[in-house]
Amino acid sequence: MKEIKCTIIQDLLPLYVDEVVSQDTKEMVDEHLQHCEKCQKEYDSMKQELYIPAENKISLFKDISKKWRKKKVIISITSVLLTAIISLAVFSYVFYHETVIPYSKDLFKIERQNNNQLVFHYFGESYAGVNETHPMSLEIDGEKRNVSFIFYTKTVAKSPSRNLFNNEKGLNEQEYTFNLIESEKIDAVYYVDFDVEKITAGKDSWDSILKRAVLIWEK
Ligand SMILES: [Zn+2]
Numbered sequence: 001m002k003e004i005k006c007t008i009i010q011d012l013l014p015l016y017v018d019e020v021v022s023q024d025t026k027e028m029v030d031e032h033l034q035h036c037e038k039c040q041k042e043y044d045s046m047k048q049e050l051y052i053p054a055e056n057k058i059s060l061f062k063d064i065s066k067k068w069r070k071k072k073v074i075i076s077i078t079s080v081l082l083t084a085i086i087s088l089a090v091f092s093y094v095f096y097h098e099t100v101i102p103y104s105k106d107l108f109k110i111e112r113q114n115n116n117q118l119v120f121h122y123f124g125e126s127y128a129g130v131n132e133t134h135p136m137s138l139e140i141d142g143e144k145r146n147v148s149f150i151f152y153t154k155t156v157a158k159s160p161s162r163n164l165f166n167n168e169k170g171l172n173e174q175e176y177t178f179n180l181i182e183s184e185k186i187d188a189v190y191y192v193d194f195d196v197e198k199i200t201a202g203k204d205s206w207d208s209i210l211k212r213a214v215l216i217w218e219k
Contacts, residue, residue: 004032009039017046098128098153100193103214108152110189110217118183118217120150128155131194135185138210145187149194149206149213188218 009032015021016029033040101107101124109121120130131153135146192213198204 006039010042013043013046094156101152101154103191116184127152129153135182146185148186148189149192151193189216191216
């Protein structure tokens with residue numbers, strides 16, 4: 001076989017390294033590499049540079065992208081959770097955070113019906129809840145009286161169910177009646193906000209609540 005030029009072998013080397021040469025070409029290159037040190041070196045370096053490192057690079061890249069993907073998933077889960085928590089907080093605040101409706105003569109009125117039942121009227125736009133106590137015996141001006149405390153709360157948003165309920169009525173006609181149980185026992189009703197937990201914890205007392213309360217009805 002005549003001597004093949006090194007340049008031709010080196011042109012073929014990339015294909016030879018990738019093992020995409022025909023059997024004849026492969027044998028020819030094999031033959032040449034056995035006695036040509038220069039091409040053998042070229043082949044060795046090509047095998048290392050192109051072949052093995054290429055695989056490493058791919059796996060390294062795969063590793064990075066896998067880690068990055070994991071991180072991205074964690075980041076997006078976190079942001080979704082955060083968004084959900086914030087939305088829930090805002091929602092709760094708007095719909096469930098109750099604040100006390102301050103007493104106003106125009107807003108509240110108590111009437112005693114013929115059957116001795118006390119009826120509480122609320123003329124406001126919307127409320128979230130009613131807090132009231134059973135009558136309790138407290139000393140007022142040296143006299144023991146059965147007192148009941150009451151207050152209304154509202155939320156930032158109008159309570160949807162109340163609005164639904166009152167949609168058909170005009171604003172001025174809106175009236176919430178509330179039956180005070182044990183009406184007969186009650187000597188007086190006071191409007192004041194109170195926190196039963198504070199009283200239980202000893203941080204507040206019914207006597208001090210009475211001092212800041214507004215008398216709205218008495219026998
Ligand atoms: Zn050669």
